[in-house]
Amino acid sequence: MKKYNLLLQTVLIFAFAFLIFQTALAQSRVDKILINEATRITGDEYPFFTYAPKGARVYSVNKANSKMLAAIDQGLKDLFAIAAKHNYANRTNYSDYTIFIANPDRMKDFEGKYSPDIAVGAAQYAGTIYDKGGYVYAAGMVLAFNPCAFVIGEHTKNLERVSEVVRFEGEHLILYHNDRKFYNKTADHSKGGGHPILQ
Numbered sequence: 509m510k511k512y513n514l515l516l517q518t519v520l521i522f523a524f525a526f527l528i529f530q531t532a533l534a535q536s537r538v539d540k541i542l543i544n545e546a547t548r549i550t551g552d553e554y555p556f557f558t559y560a561p562k563g564a565r566v567y568s569v570n571k572a573n574s575k576m577l578a579a580i581d582q583g584l585k586d587l588f589a590i591a592a593k594h595n596y597a598n599r600t601n602y603s604d605y606t607i608f609i610a611n612p613d614r615m616k617d618f619e620g621k622y623s624p625d626i627a628v629g630a631a632q633y634a635g636t637i638y639d640k641g642g643y644v645y646a647a648g649m650v651l652a653f654n655p656c657a658f659v660i661g662e663h664t665k666n667l668e669r670v671s672e673v674v675r676f677e678g679e680h681l682i683l684y685h686n687d688r689k690f691y692n693k694t695a696d697h698s699k700g701g702g703h704p705i706l707q
Contacts, residue, residue, distance in 0.1 A: 541652075556571045556572065558571075558577070560607075579663075580674050584602055584674060586675045607658060608651065608658070609659075623645075626660075656681040676705075683705065
C-alpha cells in the first residue's frame, strides 16, 4: 500500500509539473503574439515587463514607474465600477488585462496641450479631419479581445490622463465581452461618438 501511495504521489507531482509547464508555454505563445501585434502597430520593442499592483500585466518600452502602474490600476478600477453599474461581469478582473506602454508619436495635441499619443493607420478615418496623412493620433488602441490587451502612449506627467485612457480603451473590451450589440454601435469612432461610452 505504501508503494502504491508513493507511486501515486510521484505521478501526481509529475502531472502537476507538466500542467504548469504547458500553461507557461501557452502563455508564452500568447505573449509573443501580443508583443508582435503591439510592435507591428507602434514600431516599438517592449523589453520591460511587470505587473501593476492589482494584477494587470504591463509591457513597456521603458521601465514603468510606480506612479504609472498606480494610474493603470485606477483606470481599471474606474472601468470595473462603471461596468458593475451596467451589470457587466465579464472581464472585470485586473488580471484579465495586458497593457502596452509605447513611445508616443507626439507630445502635444493641436491645441498645444500635453497629449502623448500614438500614430496608427488612418483606416476608416482616411479623408476625415482626423487623417494626418495616412495615420491618426490616438490616446490608445485595442490590440486583442481575448486576452484583453491595448496600447497607450507613455506619460511622464498628467497621470490622470493615463487612468482615463485605460478606462476608455477598457470600455471597448468590456462591451465586447458583455454587450456585443452596443460594442458594434460604439467601436468605430469615425461614425461619431467618443468616450466615455459608459456613463
